[in-house]
Amino acid sequence: MPTVFVIDDRSLLAIGSLIEVGKHIDLFSGMNQLCESGELLFPPEVVKAVRQRGDASLPIDRQLIIWIEAVQGRMECDVAFGHKRAAQLWAQNNGYEEGLDPFADGDSCIVAVVGLILDLLERHAEFVVVTNDFTERPGRAALGSITRKLGCRVQDIQAFAEECMRLCSPAA
């Protein structure tokens, strides 16, 4: 059974700047393949956050927004309300008294992403969380710290991007 990658809005918004512009086509093609095979997952809330924060006038964000809008229709990754509630319960029991996103001005996607992770854990799925977000700061929990506390595997964004690009290399 292949390993599933779980990714959030922050990792997606950061990924383009870690890779040379010339290799972006390979990056998005690789991510596309992973989406097609069900090996890359993110809930619809992530799509909304990327659209909201991304800047379509920047080439890298434009590609990201086009890509994410293209794949979202094919991805069935709605997170059940029960898992979102479980995410907030876990948060309150693990030092995030006001939940995972108390400062969010509107909606944020961290609760849905952590809900997805709890769902995968429940189903004993093989998965890796793609994130470099380990700095705890006020207002939004750091996904990396959460995954560590949950005992999940974490992959650095750059390493994930390279793995995606390898999928498109002739040798792959």
Add this chain to the structure above:
Amino acid sequence: MCHTLCMAARRIPITGSVLAWAMAEASVTAREVADHLNVPEATVRAWQDERAMPNKGQLDKLARFLARPASFFFLARPPESKFPTALLRRASGSDKDWRAPSRRDRAAIRSAQNAQEVSRWVAGQTKRSAIDLPSAALTDAPDDFAGRLRSWLGWRTSEQIELRDDEVARALRAHIEEHGILTVNFTLADERYRGFCLPDPVSPLIAINTRDDVRARSLSYVHELAHLCLGVESLCTDEADSRTERWCERVAGCFLLPDAELRRFVADVLGVGTVREVDDVRRLADHFNISNRAAAVRLSQVGLAGSRLYSIVNAQTAAKSRKSERNGVVQTRARRRLQRYGRTYVTQLLSAAESGALSDLDVLEYLNVSRRELAEVRAIAFDKADL
């Protein structure tokens, strides 16, 4: 079609006690929530008791109304309240006509608290030291303390006179921000609230109600600054009815209209011993670029006002409040965010992002802007030009 209907009817399992808590924190009743959502009051009570659940549209409306993210209602239990209790009660003295802050006012206070918490956290990461505010006591003579504040801020009355009246509050804000104090602007629901302040050693914060007349805001900035110097949080109305409020009001008045300059103007320019005419109050106010009301208060404080002068001026002023003008500058969302949060907070975030203490993505979230808007914020935040 069927899918759309199913989605609309889908019920969302929120935590009733969390909803009840959020309503109490926002100071709203089940009736008010019901009216806003266009549902029976019994439905809201059923949500609180978990006998029923809202649908997606109702939850989204509820979240916006209570100024919380929708995911907040998935919490397992109500969090501990962080609301500063001093802001919910009259500081001391009279409780005449006191109304507790409304839902919108409380949301503004919470938003300011969040900004202060972020600023304090950034200070810890970047080793920013405490602000050396002049310390004050209620026993200090207001005119003396106002003089100390003017010299601490580098504020000159001559500069105040030269500015256009709608520039004074902005210039004052800039001086206050240069000293590292956070200044935020909110449109509070109740125009009786002029502003509030949240003391803190490294991230003291002043919030001003933009419903207030543009000239009156100068007085509010200094009034709240005086509160910070006393080290007490405040939520101030236009009625100074406690000793602390009266002292801060007096300091603010003396700051903008020092005793000596006031007496000189009345004697030499107006040529009267006691000011009785509203036109004279207006001339005084126009000269010093303060509100007519502030000028009338100052005249009363130094014993130069005729009887009922303040009441007459107050009645006329209340009828026409003038808002800030922006001289044709296009008010983009980025500019509005900068005006709301002030340069101190925004530049603290941007500098923290440059030093690696925060990421650009953190800044996007804290300011609730897109990457394009952040680029504009960055371009204008360090520029000294007027917003």
